[in-house]
Amino acid sequence: xxxxxxxxxxxxxxxxxxxxxxxxxxxxxxxxxxxxxxxxxxxxxxxxxxxxxxxxxxxxxxxxxxxxxxxxxxxxxxxxxxxxxxxxxxxxxxxxxxxxxxxxxxxxxxxxxxxxxxxxxxxxxxxxxxxxxxxxxxxxxxxxxxxxxxxxxxxxx
Amino acid sequence: xxxxxxxxxxxxxxxxxxxxxxxxxxxxxxxxxxxxxxxxxxxxxxxxxxxxxxxxxxxxxxxxxxxxxxxxxxxxxxxxxxxxxxxxxxxxxxxxxxxxxxxxxxxxxxxxxxxxxxxxxxxxxxxxxxxxxxxxxxxxxxxxxxxxxxxxxxxxx
Amino acid sequence: xxxxxxxxxxxxxxxxxxxxxxxxxxxxxxxxxxxxxxxxxxxxxxxxxxxxxxxxxxxxxxxxxxxxxxxxxxxxxxxxxxxxxxxxxxxxxxxxxxxxxxxxxxxxxxxxxxxxxxxxxxxxxxxxxxxxxxxxxxxxxxxxxxxxxxxxxxxxx
Amino acid sequence: xxxxxxxxxxxxxxxxxxxxxxxxxxxxxxxxxxxxxxxxxxxxxxxxxxxxxxxxxxxxxxxxxxxxxxxxxxxxxxxxxxxxxxxxxxxxxxxxxxxxxxxxxxxxxxxxxxxxxxxxxxxxxxxxxxxxxxxxxxxxxxxxxxxxxxxxxxxxx
Numbered sequence: 001x002x003x004x005x006x007x008x009x010x011x012x013x014x015x016x017x018x019x020x021x022x023x024x025x026x027x028x029x030x031x032x033x034x035x036x037x038x039x040x041x042x043x044x045x046x047x048x049x050x051x052x053x054x055x056x057x058x059x060x061x062x063x064x065x066x067x068x069x070x071x072x073x074x075x076x077x078x079x080x081x082x083x084x085x086x087x088x089x090x091x092x093x094x095x096x097x098x099x100x101x102x103x104x105x106x107x108x109x110x111x112x113x114x115x116x117x118x119x120x121x122x123x124x125x126x127x128x129x130x131x132x133x134x135x136x137x138x139x140x141x142x143x144x145x146x147x148x149x150x151x152x153x154x155x156x157x
Numbered sequence: 158x159x160x161x162x163x164x165x166x167x168x169x170x171x172x173x174x175x176x177x178x179x180x181x182x183x184x185x186x187x188x189x190x191x192x193x194x195x196x197x198x199x200x201x202x203x204x205x206x207x208x209x210x211x212x213x214x215x216x217x218x219x220x221x222x223x224x225x226x227x228x229x230x231x232x233x234x235x236x237x238x239x240x241x242x243x244x245x246x247x248x249x250x251x252x253x254x255x256x257x258x259x260x261x262x263x264x265x266x267x268x269x270x271x272x273x274x275x276x277x278x279x280x281x282x283x284x285x286x287x288x289x290x291x292x293x294x295x296x297x298x299x300x301x302x303x304x305x306x307x308x309x310x311x312x313x314x
Numbered sequence: 315x316x317x318x319x320x321x322x323x324x325x326x327x328x329x330x331x332x333x334x335x336x337x338x339x340x341x342x343x344x345x346x347x348x349x350x351x352x353x354x355x356x357x358x359x360x361x362x363x364x365x366x367x368x369x370x371x372x373x374x375x376x377x378x379x380x381x382x383x384x385x386x387x388x389x390x391x392x393x394x395x396x397x398x399x400x401x402x403x404x405x406x407x408x409x410x411x412x413x414x415x416x417x418x419x420x421x422x423x424x425x426x427x428x429x430x431x432x433x434x435x436x437x438x439x440x441x442x443x444x445x446x447x448x449x450x451x452x453x454x455x456x457x458x459x460x461x462x463x464x465x466x467x468x469x470x471x
Numbered sequence: 472x473x474x475x476x477x478x479x480x481x482x483x484x485x486x487x488x489x490x491x492x493x494x495x496x497x498x499x500x501x502x503x504x505x506x507x508x509x510x511x512x513x514x515x516x517x518x519x520x521x522x523x524x525x526x527x528x529x530x531x532x533x534x535x536x537x538x539x540x541x542x543x544x545x546x547x548x549x550x551x552x553x554x555x556x557x558x559x560x561x562x563x564x565x566x567x568x569x570x571x572x573x574x575x576x577x578x579x580x581x582x583x584x585x586x587x588x589x590x591x592x593x594x595x596x597x598x599x600x601x602x603x604x605x606x607x608x609x610x611x612x613x614x615x616x617x618x619x620x621x622x623x624x625x626x627x628x
Contacts, residue, residue, distance in 0.1 A: 034191075035215050035226070036208040036516060040387075040509040040565070041453075046368070046395040047361035047507065051193040054360070058192050062252070069192070070251060073354075080402070081360040083444075087397045091456070094227060094511070095219070130397075139355075142405070193359060197352040197408070197544075198610075203525070203552040204350065204518035211517070230511075237559070238517040240601075244554045248613070251354070287554075296512075299562070348505075349529050349540070350522040365507040372506050376566070383506070384565060408541060409533070 024104040025157050027064045029056035030121070033096045043091035049128050050084055053116045056100035057132075065154050077145065079134040082111065086130040090120060097121040104155055110144045111135040112155060181261035182314050184221045186213035187278070190253045200248035206285050207241055210273045213257035214289075222311050234302065236291040239268065243287040247277060254278040264312055267301045268292040338418035339471050341378045343370035344435070347410045357405035363442050364398055367430045370414035371446075379468050391459065393448040396425065400444040404434060411435040421469055424458045425449040495575035496628050498535045500527035501592070504567045514562035520599050521555055524587045527571035528603075536625050548616065550605040553582065557601040561591060568592040578626055581615045582606040 031052055039045035062068035072078060092098060099119040106113035111134055118128040136147050147155075188209055196202035219225035229235060249255060256276040263270035268291055275285040293304050304312075345366055353359035376382035386392060406412060413433040420427035425448055432442040450461050461469075502523055510516035533539035543549060563569060570590040577584040582605055589599040607618050618626075 034208065034212045036211060036510065036518065038511040039507065040511070040513055041392055041394070042511055045507060046398065047364040050361040050364070051191065054193060055191045058251070068252065078355055080355070080405075081400075083399070083401045084360065085397070085399045086395075088395055091394075094215070095225065193353065193361065195354040196350065197354070197356055198549055198551070199354055202350060203555065204521040207518040207521070235512055237512070237562075238557075240556070240558045241517065242554070242556045243552075245552055248551075348522065348526045350525060365505065368507060369505045372565070382566065408529070409539065 024107070024155075025064070026101050026103040027056075027060040029059045029100045029102075031055060031098050031100055033092050033094060033098070035094060038094055041091075043093050044096075046086075046088070049086055049088070049092075049118060050132075052098065052100055052118060053102065053114075053130075053132060056102055056116070057114065060102060065157070067151065067154050073139065076139050078137050078139050079112075080137050080142075081132060082135045083133040084130065086128055088128050089126045092118075092120060092127050098127060105131065107147075107152065107155055109146050112147075181264070181312075182221070183258050183260040184213075184217040186216045186257045186259075188212060188255050188257055190249050190251060190255070192251060195251055198248075200250050201253075203243075203245070206243055206245070206249075206275060207289075209255065209257055209275060210259065210271075210287075210289060213259055213273070214271065217259060222314070224308065224311050230296065233296050235294050235296050236269075237294050237299075238289060239292045240290040241287065243285055245285050246283045249275075249277060249284050255284060261312055262288065264304075264309065266303050269304075269312060338421070338469075339378070340415050340417040341370075341374040343373045343414045343416075345369060345412050345414055347406050347408060347412070349408060352408055355405075357407050358410075360400075360402070363400055363402070363406075363432060364446075366412065366414055366432060367416065367428075367444075367446060370416055370430070371428065374416060379471070381465065381468050387453065390453050392451050392453050393426075394451050394456075395446060396449045397447040398444065400442055402442050403440045406432075406434060406441050412441060418469055419445065421461075421466065423460050426461075426469060495578070495626075496535070497572050497574040498527075498531040500530045500571045500573075502526060502569050502571055504563050504565060504569070506565060509565055512562075514564050515567075517557075517559070520557055520559070520563075520589060521603075523569065523571055523589060524573065524585075524601075524603060527573055527587070528585065531573060536628070538622065538625050544610065547610050549608050549610050550583075551608050551613075552603060553606045554604040555601065557599055559599050560597045563589075563591060563598050569598065575626055576602065578618075578623065580617050583618075583626060 033044055037044045037048040058069050061072075099121055100116060101119065102114050102116040104112055105115040113131055113133050115131045116129060117126060119125070120127045135144050136151075137143060138145050190201055194201045194205040215226050218229075226236075256278055257273060258276065259271050259273040261269055262272045270288055270290050272288045273286060274283060276282070277284045292301050293308075294300060295302050347358055351358045351362040372383050375386075413435055414430060415433065416428050416430040418426055419429040427445055427447050429445045430443060431440060433439070434441045449458050450465075451457060452459050504515055508515045508519040529540050532543075540550075570592055571587060572590065573585050573587040575583055576586045584602055584604050586602045587600060588597060590596070591598045606615050607622075608614060609616050
């Protein structure tokens with residue numbers, strides 16, 4: 001059987017699996033550009049977009065997943081960033097309002113991959129998108145930890 | 158006449174003048190602590206409070222004084238900070254909502270002194286207070302400029 | 315010819331081309347963690363690593379590529395970030411010294427891909443790595459521009 | 472005796488006391504402007520100067536006072552900012568190198584007042600000056616604490 005056919009079968013199989021996989025909810029947080037986010041180019045500084053996503057996740061952890069970052073910290077847990085990716089489309093400027101949409105893309109035993117989109121609210125255009133790869137850690141040791149079942153459940157919506 | 162009496166008369170005269178002086182309006186902006194504002198002490202980082210006041214002023218410039226920072230920049234003008242003072246009372250923490258109240262305390266030919274209070278919204282307690290001394294500058298040269306009459310008028314509310 | 319064989323030939327051809335491609339120099343900048351970079355987890359905040367790479371590139375633009383960011387700005391040019399990726403290995407802490415190594419990985423007509431490594435100086439361990447995808451823009455319009463020959467030459471070392 | 476004479480005597484007495492008071496050493500730290508410190512006005516953002524002073528103090532705590540911030544934290548102590556003042560003279564720009572000079576101005580039972588000057592290195596001109604009023608706190612409770620004798624001694628140089 002030629003490689004092309006195998007590839008095609010695999011690809012279809014993958015799509016099938018994907019459709020059977022649970023789809024995680026997308027949540028949305030409204031944020032505003034702060035003047036100190038603007039850099040010498042007159043638009044929001046590159047690394048601040050990552051902080052916007054962090055702010056949105058924190059808000060959604062409390063409001064949507066019903067477990068605030070404070071509760072994680074109290075349980076001796078924290079989320080560390082293992083990797084982050086951002087693709088810029090349209091810069092945000094002073095006074096801009098944005099919608100930060102995030103959803104869990106992968107839920108693993110010790111971590112979670114979150115995909116995000118930052119939307120410029122005035123015209124609904126995509127400003128940036130990407131993902132964060134978080135790992136659950138023990139605050140004392142800084143080492144990765146298996147995500148406990150009650151947290152897995154909370155994140156499986 | 159002994160010095161103490163002169164001092165007392167001057168002091169009363171000053172109070173009289175002060176009461177006749179125009180009182181400027183106080184405006185209020187609601188802001189939220191962002192996770193990236195938190196420092197190693199687990200509360201909002203000292204210098205971020207100044208950024209909160211800046212954010213509040215920008216919002217109030219547009220909404221209350223009817224002249225946004227963007228309009229200043231377009232006219233080749235900007236406000237530089239000449240001095241700033243902050244007194245911390247109660248630290249703000251992750252997730253805290255705040256009210257930033259500011260008012261013009263002095264309107265001079267080339268600058269304006271703005272006093273502020275940062276209130277923790279949950280209990281109305283004072284978190285920080287202080288002032289900013291701004292000077293109007295020409296963006297090209299960076300040099301101070303006399304505030305034009307239409308701007309003086311806008312700031313005299 | 316089966317697809318697998320074609321793939322294999324292409325792959326080898328690609329490797330050949332890659333070996334013939336010019337290799338760009340790697341430059342190194344020494345930086346120090348600043349206390350305001352530390353976040354609630356007690357280590358350097360995720361998005362600050364991107365600012366370290368930016369700082370290293372600015373220093374290297376002047377010292378190594380002989381064209382400072384100021385010179386770009388004077389010529390009406392700037393570099394915008396199109397995409398950025400970061401993978402965290404070991405967190406940096408208060409007082410840590412680091413080496414930021416960067417090299418041009420791709421030089422395109424309108425942009426440049428820069429790969430970086432952030433090394434913890436005390437033990438030479440890798441703290442983070444990733445890449446930045448920059449696009450050259452006209453400062454007035456914010457639109458991409460073809461990189462002019464003298465700049466291409468400077469970046470081809 | 473008229474009030475003016477009493478005032479004059481008090482004033483002279485104060486000057487005498489002041490001359491007898493111990494003078495604390497001034498220490499100096501060299502820092503560099505980081506590109507992410509630059510704001511929309513093309514110079515270092517107002518609140519970042521406070522972070523420069525913080526960075527200088529941390530460096531001096533370890534090098535000059537022989538007790539690093541890490542050691543304070545390990546002993547369950549931290550320094551909170553009670554008040555801060557800054558006066559801007561000349562803005563710092565991209566690529567600028569600075570000297571941050573600080574000295575203890577007052578050593579109280581629960582706190583310390585530190586005065587600072589930020590010098591632009593290229594021409595030795597004063598960029599900013601002001602003070603920080605720190606209070607020693609118990610990290611657990613966040614409450615002020617009497618500074619222990621060994622720390623008083625270290626800070627009395």
